[in-house]
Amino acid sequence: MRRFLDRLYDAGLWLSAITFGLIAVLVALQIAGRLLDRAARALSLSPPGLTIPSLAEFGAFFFAAAVFLGLAGTLQAGGHVRVKLVTQALPERVARWLGVLVALAAAALAVFATWSSALQALDSYQFDSVSYGVIPIPLAIPQGVMTLGLALFAVALVDAAVTLARGGTPGHLAAEAATEEGN
Incomplete structure (x- = not known):
C-alpha cells in the first residue's frame, strides 16, 4: 500500500510539473508570435498575427491544475509550511497524537473541499457551463482536475494521520528531518 x-x-507531482510546462510552452509560443509580428513590421511586411486564443484562460486553468495536483506530493516532500512551535515544546507522545488530530482535522477540511468541488464540477457538467473566452472551455474539466487534486491531498492527510497513529514517520516529517540533517 x-x-x-x-x-x-508522485503522479500528482508529475502532472503538476507537466501543466507548468504547458504554461511555459504556451507563453513562449505567444511571445514568439509577437516577435514575428514585430519583425515583419520592421521589414515592412504584413504581420502574420500569430496568437493563442484564450491564452489567459488556458494559463489560469493549467495553473490551478498544477497547484491542486501538486498538493499531496508537496505535503509528502515536506514542502507545506508548518508551525512546530507547540509540538516542539510537548513530550514526543503528546506531540505525535496532536499531529494525528491536526492531520485528521486537515483531512476533514480537504474532504469537505473535495466534496464541494465535485458538486460544482457536476453542476458545470450538467448545465454545460463553459468559459467566456474565444475558445469555450467546459468548466467541468478544470473543476474536475481541481477535485482530483483535492482528493489526493485528502488521501495524503489521512495517510499521514494513520502513519503517525501507528508510530511511524509520515513523509512530511521524514523530509523535514532529512532537510534539518543537511543543514
Whole structure:
C-alpha cells in the first residue's frame, strides 16, 4: 500500500510539473508570435498575427491544475509550511497524537473541499457551463482536475494521520528531518 500511495503522490507531482510546462510552452509560443509580428513590421511586411486564443484562460486553468495536483506530493516532500512551535515544546507522545488530530482535522477540511468541488464540477457538467473566452472551455474539466487534486491531498492527510497513529514517520516529517540533517 505504501508503494501505491507514494506512486500516486508522485503522479500528482508529475502532472503538476507537466501543466507548468504547458504554461511555459504556451507563453513562449505567444511571445514568439509577437516577435514575428514585430519583425515583419520592421521589414515592412504584413504581420502574420500569430496568437493563442484564450491564452489567459488556458494559463489560469493549467495553473490551478498544477497547484491542486501538486498538493499531496508537496505535503509528502515536506514542502507545506508548518508551525512546530507547540509540538516542539510537548513530550514526543503528546506531540505525535496532536499531529494525528491536526492531520485528521486537515483531512476533514480537504474532504469537505473535495466534496464541494465535485458538486460544482457536476453542476458545470450538467448545465454545460463553459468559459467566456474565444475558445469555450467546459468548466467541468478544470473543476474536475481541481477535485482530483483535492482528493489526493485528502488521501495524503489521512495517510499521514494513520502513519503517525501507528508510530511511524509520515513523509512530511521524514523530509523535514532529512532537510534539518543537511543543514
